[in-house]
Amino acid sequence: MANPQPSIKQFRAYLERRHYASHTVESYGLDLHLFFANRPRLPATITHQDVEDFVESHHMQNLAPTTINRRLYALKHFFDFLLEKRQVLGNPVKPSHFAREGRPLPRALTVAQIQALFAQMKHPMDRALFGLMLRCGLRVSEAVALRRRHIDWDQCALLIEQGKGRKDRRGYLCPEAAEMLREALALRPKGVPGDAVFWNRKRPTVPLSDKAIQKKIERLAKAAGIEASCHSLRHTFASNLLEHGAELVAIKDLLGHTTVTASQRYARLSNQKVKEEYLRTMKKVMRQTKV
Numbered sequence: 001m002a003n004p005q006p007s008i009k010q011f012r013a014y015l016e017r018r019h020y021a022s023h024t025v026e027s028y029g030l031d032l033h034l035f036f037a038n039r040p041r042l043p044a045t046i047t048h049q050d051v052e053d054f055v056e057s058h059h060m061q062n063l064a065p066t067t068i069n070r071r072l073y074a075l076k077h078f079f080d081f082l083l084e085k086r087q088v089l090g091n092p093v094k095p096s097h098f099a100r101e102g103r104p105l106p107r108a109l110t111v112a113q114i115q116a117l118f119a120q121m122k123h124p125m126d127r128a129l130f131g132l133m134l135r136c137g138l139r140v141s142e143a144v145a146l147r148r149r150h151i152d153w154d155q156c157a158l159l160i161e162q163g164k165g166r167k168d169r170r171g172y173l174c175p176e177a178a179e180m181l182r183e184a185l186a187l188r189p190k191g192v193p194g195d196a197v198f199w200n201r202k203r204p205t206v207p208l209s210d211k212a213i214q215k216k217i218e219r220l221a222k223a224a225g226i227e228a229s230c231h232s233l234r235h236t237f238a239s240n241l242l243e244h245g246a247e248l249v250a251i252k253d254l255l256g257h258t259t260v261t262a263s264q265r266y267a268r269l270s271n272q273k274v275k276e277e278y279l280r281t282m283k284k285v286m287r288q289t290k291v
Contacts, residue, residue: 002042008032011081021141023210031074043079044088051075051092055099065099072097108239109232116224128177128184129198130217132158133233135177137255140210140230146197151181160256169256 008029015025035054039046051072058068076093083091109117114134121127132138138146142160150159156178158171173181185197192199193207200208214230221228234255241251251257 002040002045004032004036004039004041004043007043007082007087008036008078010085011078014081023141027070028074028077031071032078034071035075043082046079046088046092048092048094051094051097055097059099068099107227107232108236109226109228113224113226113228114236116226117220117228120220120223123201124180124183124187125198125201126216126220128180129213130220130230130233131177131180133230134237135174136171137234137237138171139234139256140213142256143198143213144196144208144210147195148185148197149195151197153178167256167258169253171254 011032012025012029015028039050054075055068055072058071072093076091079088079091079093082088118127118130121130129143132143132146133140136158138160145161146158147161150161151157151173152159156173158173160169160171181197188197188199189204191205193205196208198208200206200212217228217230217233238251238255241254242248
């Protein structure tokens with residue numbers, strides 16, 4: 001029986017050399033193992049129909065389009081890699097395999113929701129961890145990677161090292177975020193690995209993981225009776241900036257987006273800013289054209 005595992009191992013090594021995030025490498029590996037579990041064959045023998053059958057089985061399980069497409073992206077990337085290495089003759093994943101999905105707007109939290117969520121946070125580290133996502137726009141992986149040496153107290157700034165896209169950027173600490181961070185660091189136990197700012201409260205000598213943070217906010221949100229995630233805190237950060245007059249170019253830099261296009265989605269969130277622009281402009285129009 002042909003074994004696809006050597007090719008998957010090569011692909012994982014390639015992703016690691018390209019400095020893909022560890023959770024991305026792990027997710028790609030799991031998706032590929034899932035695909036080949038019922039097709040224990042060499043990748044070169046995989047056909048368009050095999051991928052079609054894989055997608056059809058997902059639809060029969062009523063899986064979300066985002067889940068189907070995520071697994072297809074992993075598969076497509078894998079075969080692109082093999083194609084470049086001349087281990088296959090073509091990529092069996094076609095555009096028609098991908099499920100059509102809407103692209104919902106990010107959902108920002110209301111003031112009441114934010115207050116309810118943070119009211120559940122009794123430990124200063126939790127408040128600082130999620131406070132930096134809300135007030136500085138940090139991603140989960142960036143919070144995990146934050147080190148004490150990255151904090152510039154004189155400039156009230158953060159060096160966000162090797163974020164998404166492997167580009168460092170500079171973030172800033174508002175007084176509220178700085179105070180939360182100081183309170184957390186005052187309680188930081190000894191033995192936290194890698195000089196990390198945030199730690200595993202149950203086992204301080206064990207590194208804090210992305211998944212642990214995501215599970216933590218799920219529990220806090222449930223206790224608060226709201227829907228919230230680490231993503232929604234970051235979205236709220238961007239939305240708040242826009243609503244209070246920040247330019248898209250500045251928001252792009254603060255979020256670590258590669259292009260302004262990625263930040264423009266947040267412009268659609270801000271009904272308040274649209275309303276203010278409408279009223280300001282219409283005042284000029286009405287002065288010139290009365291009906």
